[in-house]
Structure formats: C-alpha cells, structure tokens
Amino acid sequence: MSISYALLAIIPVVGLAVFCLSHLVASRVVLNRGPYYPLLAGFSIGLAAALAASFALLWSMGTGAADLLAIVGMNGAAYVAFGFGYFNFVNLNIASLRIRMLQELADSGGSMPAIAFASCYNTDSVIALRIQRLVSGGYLVEKEGRYFSGKQSFLIVARIFEFLRWAILGGRAALPSSADGRTGRDADIETCSSEGVP
Amino acid sequence: MIELLSKYADKTLPFDWPVMKIAILAIGLFGASFLLHWLLWRMKVPQRQSAALLVILLGTLPLGLAAVLFVPGLSFFRPLGIGEIAHVTIFHVAVTLAYIVAYSALEGRSPSMALLLSVADSRGKGRSRQELESLLRSERPVELRLEAMLRDEMVTESDGVYCLTAKGWAWARSVGVARIVLKLKKGG
Numbered sequence: 325m326s327i328s329y330a331l332l333a334i335i336p337v338v339g340l341a342v343f344c345l346s347h348l349v350a351s352r353v354v355l356n357r358g359p360y361y362p363l364l365a366g367f368s369i370g371l372a373a374a375l376a377a378s379f380a381l382l383w384s385m386g387t388g389a390a391d392l393l394a395i396v397g398m399n400g401a402a403y404v405a406f407g408f409g410y411f412n413f414v415n416l417n418i419a420s421l422r423i424r425m426l427q428e429l430a431d432s433g434g435s436m437p438a439i440a441f442a443s444c445y446n447t448d449s450v451i452a453l454r455i456q457r458l459v460s461g462g463y464l465v466e467k468e469g470r471y472f473s474g475k476q477s478f479l480i481v482a483r484i485f486e487f488l489r490w491a492i493l494g495g496r497a498a499l500p501s502s503a504d505g506r507t508g509r510d511a512d513i514e515t516c517s518s519e520g521v522p
Numbered sequence: 523m524i525e526l527l528s529k530y531a532d533k534t535l536p537f538d539w540p541v542m543k544i545a546i547l548a549i550g551l552f553g554a555s556f557l558l559h560w561l562l563w564r565m566k567v568p569q570r571q572s573a574a575l576l577v578i579l580l581g582t583l584p585l586g587l588a589a590v591l592f593v594p595g596l597s598f599f600r601p602l603g604i605g606e607i608a609h610v611t612i613f614h615v616a617v618t619l620a621y622i623v624a625y626s627a628l629e630g631r632s633p634s635m636a637l638l639l640s641v642a643d644s645r646g647k648g649r650s651r652q653e654l655e656s657l658l659r660s661e662r663p664v665e666l667r668l669e670a671m672l673r674d675e676m677v678t679e680s681d682g683v684y685c686l687t688a689k690g691w692a693w694a695r696s697v698g699v700a701r702i703v704l705k706l707k708k709g710g
Binding site for chain 1: 560564608613616620627628633638639641642644647649655659662663664665672676678679685693695697700704706709
C-alpha cells in the first residue's frame with residue numbers, strides 16, 4: 325500500500341503539472357480566444373487527470389466506496405487549490421496594476437522620471453481600461469450614458485469577497501469614503517478587492 | 523475534551539475505512555488553523571498580514587501532526603507512514619497557499635470589483651461615467667500601488683526618478699517570462 329499511497333498523495337502536484345503543460349500548449353495553439361480560455365482548458369485537463377489517476381489508484385488498492393469518495397474529494401480540493409494559485413500567478417500578467425507598473429519600468433531600462441511614468445500609466449488610463457474591460461466582458465451594460473449590471477458571475481465573486489472581508493476582518497476593515505461623499509452601505513460595498521479580475 | 527472527541531470518533535468512524543481518517547485529519551488541521559487565524563484577527567489584525575498568515579497556517583501543520591503522533595487521545599488519526607503524512611502535508615500546503623492568495627484580495631481593493639458593486643447597489647438607477655470615475659479616483663489605484671512598491675522596496679524614488687530595485691527586477695522578470703512564454707499581452 326505504501327508506494328501506491330505515496331503516488332496517491334502526489335496526484336494533486338502531478339495534476340498541477342498537467343495543468344501548466346496543457347495551459348502552455350493551449351495558449352500557443354488556441355489563438356484569438358482571450359487569455360482565460362487556455363487557462364480554463366488547462367485547468368479542466370489537469371482536473372480530469374487528477375481525478376482519473378486518483379480513481380485508478382484507489383481502485384487498484386481495492387479501496388471501499390466511502391474511502392474512495394473521501395480521497396478523490398481531498399485530491400480534487402488540493403488540485404483546485406494549487407490551480408487557483410497558478411491561475412492567480414498567470415492573472416498577474418493580465419490584470420495586476422502593480423506588475424504592469426513594474427514592467428513599464430523594466431521596459432524603460434529600470435528607471436523612469438516620475439513625470440514620464442505618470443503620463444505613461446495614470447489613474448485616468450486605469451479607470452478607462454477597467455470600465456472598457458467590464459463593458460466588453462458583458463459585466464457592465466451601457467444604456468443612454470449610464471452603466472447597469474450585466475453578467476452576474478463576477479458580481480457574485482465580488483459579493484463573496486465582500487462577505488469574507490466582513491467575516492474575517494469584521495469592523496476592522498478599512499472602509500473608504502467615496503469622493504461623492506456617500507457613506508454607509510454604498511461606501512462599504514466598495515471595499516472588496518482582487519487583482520484577479522477580467 | 524480530547525478524550526471525548528476520541529471516544530466519539532471511535533463510535534462513529536468505521537475503523538475499516540483507514541483512508542477516510544486521513545481526509546478528516548487534513549480537513550480538521552486546516553479547519554483548526556483557520557479558526558486560530560480567525561480568532562487572532564478578531565482580536566488584532568497584524569501589521570504584515572500575509573506573513574503572519576503564512577506562519578499561522580503553515581505552523582499549525584507540524585504542531586497538528588505532532589499532536590496526533592504523540593497525544594494518546596488523538597491516536598485514532600495517527601498517520602501510518604510517510605505517504606499519509608505527505609498526503610496531509612500536500613493538502614494543507616495547497617489550501618493554505620490558495621487561501622493566502624485569496625486573502626490578498628481582501629487586504630487591498632480591486633477597482634473592477636468596486637465598480638461592479640457600486641453599479642449593482644445603485645438599485646436599478648445605474649451609474650453615470652462621472653460617478654464611476656469619481657469612485658475610482660477616490661481609490662487612487664496608481665498612487666496606492668506606487669506607495670506599496672516603494673514601501674516593499676521594489677522601487678526607489680530619488681530626485682523625481684523611479685528606479686527598480688533588485689527585488690523589483692526579479693518580480694518584473696519572473697512574471698515577464700511567463701508573459702512571453704504564454705504569449706500574453708501586457709495587462710494591468
């Protein structure tokens with residue numbers, strides 16, 4: 325049992341390796357589908373590999389149904405956790421403001437005058453880019469000059485983060501006051517975060 | 523308490539499911555470390571949150587494993603051999619890293635999520651472009667990140683010129699290599 329069990333233990337890591345390789349191949353083969361499609365394809369292939377390998381090993385060990393479900397679930401959860409980390413690493417390139425700013429500095433030889441830097445990447449361009457991304461992704465819908473909610477998936481993620489922020493940080497979470505002077509619920513809801521946004 | 527738990531486990535967990543106990547141990551260990559983090563955070567949020575989280579969540583793993591190995595009342599959950607210890611460890615490390623990544627999203631503020639929540643909470647009236655712009659300007663996304671990079675010593679500023687430090691170069695290069703290999707466009 326020990327060698328089989330050791331193999332069973334490292335399946336999430338193997339699944340992550342399959343995810344990385346599949347993502348690499350998909351990002352070179354699948355063009356013009358945006359950066360998230362190859363990620364989703366790679367993640368799915370890695371998940372299928374991790375689950376199939378767990379099932380096969382447990383089956384060969386003659387494990388009972390309850391053990392099988394528990395360990396497949398545990399390996400699946402560990403794989404998803406590793407995959408989430410890899411997704412966020414890749415997403416740094418897609419959505420992280422901080423990484424973009426570091427790359428702007430690196431591309432200019434490692435230094436840049438503050439004035440040139442501000443003209444290259446500033447708050448106005450960040451705002452325009454964010455709104456444009458949300459509209460083109462269908463998360464915001466523009467009607468007669470006003471913006472309304474579109475697809476709900478990203479909003480649900482935002483609500484989950486908002487709940488977690490409240491549950492974990494509680495009253496200690498630093499709540500910003502918005503520029504137009506709104507307070508309370510309207511201000512509270514603008515405190516969640518993630519660089520990992522489409 | 524430990525004896526009570528042990529007796530309860532003896533009565534309710536089938537002994538002929540040896541692998542199931544590893545899943546329970548792994549989930550229980552992470553649950554305990556999360557509970558410890560939550561309790562500590564309710565008392566005082568540390569200055570360096572991610573580092574403190576890493577210490578608490580990963581530190582619970584050896585302590586928990588030592589407890590099940592040496593505390594007689596927890597012997598039911600004792601792992602049999604290096605394979606089972608590796609299994610619990612891999613699960614714990616994976617979930618810990620994922621949680622720390624997710625936690626960083628609670629620490630800071632995402633401009634995109636702020637926009638979405640603001641529009642969703644407009645109660646059907648929507649938001650004008652000016653309202654959205656004013657919301658994000660108040661968040662100062664570029665300035666705050668520059669301040670964070672200066673504080674984290676990724677960038678230095680002298681005589682009105684920003685310069686990358688060795689740490690900043692390391693980040694820019696490592697993530698930049700991934701961008702080139704994966705054929706990604708510049709983001710941000």
